[in-house]
Amino acid sequence: MLREKLNQLFTLYDPAIQTIIAEVLTLEQAYISMKTPHLKEPIDQIVTRIASKELERMDEHKD
């Protein structure tokens, strides 16, 4: 499957970056037939969610 092939491209990157790319690609694909989709908000939601998890993880390591 092409989706898996695309995701495999990024296996050497940090897992958080891989997740962001995979989710943003899925989102972009769902709106690919639109010329100018308004995806600012959903992309921010994806990045915020994954960044929050990263922050939690960093705080746990600090503790």
Added chain:
Amino acid sequence: MKFERIILENFRQYYVQERLDFAKDNQRRVTVIHGVNGAGKTSLFLAINWCLYGEGVDNVGELISKEAIKQASPGDTVTMSVELSFLHDGERYLAKRTRRGTRMLDGSVQINSSDEFIMMRILWDGQAQSIKNPIGTINAILPSNIRSYYLFDGEKIDDFAKPEAAKEVKEAIYLVFKLETLDRARRHLETAASDYRKELKTSTTGELLNLLDEDEKARGELGKKENRKVEITAEIQAARRKINDIDQRLREIQNAKFLQQQRDRVEQDLKQRRSELEDTQNLIRDISTTSYYTIVQPAIERALSLLEEKRERGEIPSNIRRQFVQDLVAQMQCICGRPFTAGSPEHQRLLRILDNALPGSLEDDVLEITATLRAFNERILRQRSELTILMKRRAELVDLIKDLDAVSDDIGRQLKDSQFEEVSRLELQRENFLTDIDRYNIETGELTRDIEGLKEKIAQLEKRIAQARKNEKREKLLSIKFDLAQKAADAIKDMYQTYADDMRLRIEGKTKEIFKMLIWKDSHFRDVCISRDFELEVIDRYGRPARPELSAGERQVLSLSFITAMSRISEEEAPLVMDTPFGRLSSQPRNNVTRYLPELADQLVLLVTDEELRDQARANLESRIGYEYILEFDPKTSCTTIVEVRR
């Protein structure tokens, strides 16, 4: 995606309902639909496109069956729908698009609002689950903008092989291999990172650190002041104990005993008076703060005076109610019980009061206002009187305390000037301790003020620190968001070209492989390549570009090779639906294509004329055909019936 079944209702020449099942077995994966020109092959092709994507198929005339419109009465609703069931990634889906219109008097149809599109996922237990975002789901399965590479019109199939087709080839690779998706994702992530960077620049870095520093200092200072206050309180208590000891000693010394006892009484008295003075001052303060309404007293008095004047002039009633006066007139009797006669001065006076009387409700209002104002006035007067008494008492107490202080000072002076050294020394010590206590009291006052100030400051700092902590967490999060978005965009940028080149080379190789398989002049053509500029080129045996010289049939085979190569390389399971695919092919290339095409698609749907598929071409497909239909067009009704000829 593999098509399972299509049900058409009043779609173009498919009147009422027609159904068709698609072959989807691995061995028998070909569905052949025969139809003469105009029988409805293109309509069936359109029906699949319209059901899944809706838009873009409207410029082919009226979609609603003309027979259905004709059979409907004016005002009736005519319904057209296409239902398509398909399998994808191990799940079964149902998609249905419906259009409704109202039959008009002139025989036309007025479309009611927009088309209705629903999509359901069929669960393992047979239950249907509605899909909330059907358009997004279809785009994730087979995006609208790449459908033309899977569902294509055979007459346009050679588009990719035309000399000016580099743009189409590039676009096809971009869309099918999600390069467009990657590019959009990179751009959107870069925009997000840029927004986060701007937001970070406006943030208040370091504020929390400064506030924590300030808080630490304030708390340190508070601790010092509180400790000092405790020390001073202890000092005061120690000084008081010393004074008590001195007083005791003075009571024991014969020559000081009398004065000390006198001082004890004075101090006791002073203590009581000071306590009374404090109580009095508190009472004065209470009355002063709660009697703010005394400022309206002149207005109240003026209002009462006006009411009284009007009452005396008979313009408003006296304080006697109208009903009471009416009763007196009716009984012809005075309040005291004395009778009076009609026309007597008393009788005339009562009649005048009644003449000037106001309507009942207004009379009540006037009486009520007068009563309220009087009560208010009385209260003000009472409080003013209380205040006067308290002020007088305070002045008395102040004088009394002054006198007692003077007596106490005098006693102290006498003891200090005593000819007895011990008495004089003790009194001096006592005075020093009192001075110390005064000094400590002043310092306590200053410390109390400072402590309160510091506590207030710390409370404010705590609030600001809590806010700054929130801001700092937000900033931290923002910083991570920026980092992740930028790195994700950079990662896509880094991998994009590698991936694009890899895909281009793989399609190139597969196109060459398929082209060699399908073309009948395989020895004439040496190579097929896709340049970095996405030019699809065929190289002949002389090493020269041969594309401009390709025949229409050869171009069709080249395009077909490119399309099927994309399908194979993308590994996306998708049907290949071809409308009149072999129209331009002579028998040999047609034989080659029919021999290999079933292997190049997961599911093949061929919409063919009776001329397109016969002899060897038909024999090549024979073992792979799962379903076969004939579209029977009835010239009497202009409607088409789908007749199954093979299952």
